[in-house]
Amino acid sequence: MTEHDITLTVNGAEHDLTVEARTLLVHALRDELGYTGTNVGCESSLCGACTVRMDGEAVKSCTALAVQADGAEIRTVEDLGTRHDFHPIQEGFQEEHGLQCGYCTPGMMMTALDILEENPDPTREEIREGLEGNLCRCTGYQNIVNAVQNAAKEMQPAAVADGGESDDDPTPATDGGEEL
Amino acid sequence: MEFSGTFELEDTTVDEVWLALSDPVLVQESLPGCTFLLHVEAEEADFDELGEQAEGMDRELTNDPEVIAGRAFREGERYAALMQVSVGPVNPTFETVVTIDERDRPRMHASGEGSSGDSSFEMSSSMALSETEDGDGVAVEWETEADVFGKVAGMGQRVINPVANRIVKRFFSSVQEELHDLGVEAVSSSDGDESDDRSLVDRVLGRSKSTDSE
Amino acid sequence: MTIDSLDPEDVDAADILGSAIERREDPALLTGNAEYTDDIQLDGMLHMAVVRSQYGHARLEDIDTSEAEAMEGVHGVYTYEDLTSDETPGGGSFALPTAWLLDSLEQVPHPVLASEKVRHQGDGIAVVVAEDRYTARDAAGAVDVAYERLDAVVHPSEAFADDAERLHDDAEGNVAFDWEIGDAEKTADAFADASHTASIDLENQLLIANAMEPRAAVAEYNPGTDELEVAMTTQNPHVHRLLMAGVIGHPEHKLSVRAPDVGGGFGSKIHHYADEALVAWCSMMHEAPVKWTATRSETYLTDAPGRGHETKAEIAMDDDGNIVGLRVDTMANMGAYLSTFAPAVPTYLYGTLLSGQYDIPAIYGHVKGAFTNVPPVDAYRGAGRPEASFLVERLVHLGAKEVGMDPVEFRKRNFVPDDAFPYETQVAVVYDSGEYGKPMDEALELLDYENFREEQERARDEGTYLGVGFSCYIEACGLAPSELAGQLGAQAGLWESSLVRMHPSGTVTAYCGTSGHGQGHGTTYAQIVANELGVPYDSVEVVEGDTDEIPQGMGTYGSRSAAVGGSSLVKSAQKVVEKGKEIAAHQLEADPDDIEFENGEYSVAGAPARSMSMADVAGAAYLAHDIPAEMEPGLEATSFYDPENFVFPFGTHAAIVEVDPDSGEIEIERYVAVDDVGNQINPKIVEGQIHGGIAQGVGQALYEGAEYDDNATLLTGSMQDYAVPKAEHIPEMETESTVTPSPHNPLGVKGVGEAGTIAAPQAIVNAVADALEPFGVDHIDMPMDAESVWSAVQANATADGGAEPAGDDADPGGER
């Protein structure tokens, strides 16, 4: 069983560590480096509780070897915001009661960031699709969808300004030719 | 779990196929993933020992009925096989022991069990040969009842059916190839008038003497 | 309607109880600062792994641990013999107890490690203690077990078959118990006299809880003090401490059990399993901290599944559509052993709810429990009550059809009338309060029911099959009082304990013996206590889940926390207020009877200027310079609240579905839930509980089910194969509520944790049956996956000669 010296940059801090080839990224983060905000919920890559962002993309850290992440930039829930200075996504979850036991929540939020980066103004259906890889057993998802929508509004201040009305009345400017 | 099917071998006779399927060496060569297939005497099969034994043995495929008769499957006897089942990245190696419960041309029935780590299986299998309708080949009708236990059973359920079907398919395709390559010609029962031949034929053909009237 | 959350700072102190304030638990959970059991890292900590059975049923011939013991990094490998040896610590029973007894119950031994036989795949055979998780797992894999496989049984009907393999020597015919409720003779008479009857034959499948956090425990034994501390995923730490003390033979007062943050439970973390006791024992054995965290596949093999009924039932009606009788015969799967509270689930939590929301004059229920080779079955969200509600509502659906009435009209006709409360059913319970018509009317309005029926007919003309299904559910929460529970077989009291402690500066710590795991008790309990004491919400801290800090407790399950735990806090707070009153009277030089208490202020009646705040009183209580003679200093109170009765939440859920008979696919178009859970402490949290409950009910209706093969090998042993619903699978839910306070507790609350799960399955199954009525489909067993729906349509199509709607009245063209 080979051992490997790797470097992980987690939330901006560089860590050198030695891992067995088989060590999963999530175990390196939790057991070796103490980033226990990232949870393990299954072993079949389905629940998404272990989702972190690796080089800017949401990945399931239970389905990557630590050695594969050598040199990568990892971002975990610990880097989002503090209780006094929430990231909009955290704020969304708090305001919309998007969590109950909280176990799936870190992974849920890391995926939500991906969704919102791809699509700053997702529909409810798009959010549900985007969260396909994250299971929650407590909330029934409805308030999670609300939380992500809430965050989307917060993160797109410009869209909020006229977003509320433009839903009912799309592109009024280009429709000017049509008169009653 | 039950599987069954019919496989048709072309351009051959029931006797030839029976002879081929009587030969552990040919079966070993035709079974995908089979490292060895050996007769075992002891109550417990020691697979490490059997593996060494297999490496030391010099058994070749042959079309010589006499040689085949010498090593042919015998009713009531037990055989050990080391079988690797490859399904993509999943490659368990099963230590398998099979008992020939019945061998009465054109019918054979065997049962066995195998284990690989914390997975195992038990199976009971039968097979019957008949001439195809066009008279040009042999139809092998087979059925297997298998129970799978442990990890493979719990997690590999969806792969078992197609994999079992594929193994059977590849097995009979190989048998057919070997038959043609070797040009196996079975000793036909009509050839054997003398009692010595007679017993050889009976042995190879797995025919029980008492029921030879058919 | 979505409820908007409020910032607690924006809520007036007087309004705090009943406000939808944001949860105070969230910041820790949202920033990665939560501490779940597996997050605990201790110096010198070892890891435990369990060797489990390869077979559903087998005799153990040999356990060879030598290879595992020889591996580098392995500190020990233990079998049952090692546990019970005189050389090793602990002198316990090393067997898991059953804490609910029935007269006919066959109590069978349940050793924490199997020594002679394994009876389900999750049965532990040996444990390994090693330096890290990976090595422990490697070594567990190296333990060589020789088995003699035995035939297995999965379903109760198989277990009861004449030639079935017996699991336990003492349990003849694999019968765990034989139990009945109601009046068999009266019910038989009712059926004999009835004008109409309808019957059903159904299976209520086994479900696996799948709390997102797998079970885990970290035990730390201190050889210097002989104290053993166990942090574990539990819903009821005090109960676990009591039971574990006996199992491992360590005195209760030297054992502490703590629930750190717990990632969901849904019942699965109530029961005492072997693994947590083994971790504790290993810690004593090695005099070192030991951790065990279940892998997800282990939780599939060991977490107690729920439900598992095979039932035949029938309903009888008179000519006017009045229900005159109901008769139920159920075989209940108990699994391989009797889990902690298992015997209560298919009996007193099931049979007592067979009257539903209806006034039924004759009911008889018969339940036979079966030992089978699945894991021990116990409470899963709802526990017995979903099975009852599902059955009653399916029968009511069929009964309405049988008498040719609209299902809504039929239900309304048979509801327990508003003026009949408290209502005594034929199955041994008294409903506290209810107005069953109200949620139904609200749901009808939300659905626009009349219009829907027209739309349904139009759609059928176009070959689109819509259906509506109702579920008028009832549940019983806060099982009580203890004396009654004892008569029914509970080996525990079902009170709840709390301590409310004023600090000298006027802030408060409230301790409660319940143990939340996502329900937001930290928030709701603070709302309750702040309201009672009239102190700011932010001045109240809530402590739960630690046997060292909290006097006693029974835990969180059965939707009991608000009704029983919350009431206990009210009681403790009221004691504090009473003591404070005497101090205030003393200081204000008035008679205690003349002191009024409102909004945190004690004042003399008729002289409001003579007043003291709660904080001032607290200060005075601890200064103790000037308090009444004979009074002890300090200001705190402990109480044990034992409720007078159950509380009975109720409501109407309704689903509108579209079913595609070609693909068997079901689309939930609308889901409407109108619940009456009594007074609400925090409506946002109530909404969240309803949402989550419905999602699990939808899961049961459409997706979930533990499937075993004939050898009792679990085929749905991972999330790859067991469908835990995803975001796309759960419909948008429209929730409303009505409020009928419970008269039995000071808060007027009824409990909400399980309501959604109890209500949802039958709403959906009834809707699908309604949609497929033209095809003659009456019932489809859950989970109604696409194939089962398609097959049901096909089965009827075959009978009627084509996959077309059957029967004359199904051809709407002919009607016009």
Next chain:
Amino acid sequence: MFPDGFDYYEASSVSEAIDLMAEHAGAETELLAGGHSLLPAMKSGLSSPDVLIDIGDVEALHGVTADGDTLGIGAMTTYSDFIGEDASEEHAPALYHAVRQVGDTQVRNRGTVGGNIAHADPASDLPGAALASDATIVVTGPDGERRVSADDFFFGMYATDIGPDELVTRVEVPSAADAVGAYAKKPSPSSGYAMVGVCVQATVDGGTVQSARVGANGVMDRGVRLEGVEDALAGASLDEATIDAAADRATEGLDTAMMMSDLQASAEFREQLVGTYTRRALERVLDRTPTPAAAD
């Protein structure tokens, strides 16, 4: 949850990967691409290779290139990188729509197009798409490159025409800029894999189907072409009647003995679903086909 031990090697080039495979030929060796099939199998204990050769960082295996005639997809191109390229939807519409439906957000960020095709899981989404888009699989070994048509590539469950010393390096799709693609899938509610998935790539001109290739996943022990559907479409006008006729022929020529049957769905139900999902895929094609008027 805990893979058995193994030796890990990282290849920095295709030739290094091939050398590593040769070096470890005696051991059970697996190539590690995105790892989303292999690592779960290893964690569950079903798979325990001795050696993993990580080809995820081989630069030459990443990226999508379009030269007008062919869209080349480096084997290690992740699903999300593939979707992110405009050329993908333009030149390989069938593959594009199938890739969009693989797994979930996180899986698409790590899983690779080449890894999927090499793994040849019959319930995955890409075998059918490779067939529908007439892809060529470029396989590289010690003797250089081989090019295998998708039609000849899939042998059976997890079995392909890749030799033990070879790896998939590229997938090439003939540019189908005029074609419309669609993928209709019934995912398993638990795993998300295809119980049945039907992928169509069709060229429609003036309402008439000029050419159509249809591939299906989840039905048989490998991705298969639905030849009956293709026949029914060829030269027909793309309308509801044609779609009905084509869907009716969905299982034509399929060996029902090798049809998948598992906990998720019986073979019989799969037969039904192939028809239903063929219809849905074709309806999507119809929706996406510019109407003759609009095209003009």
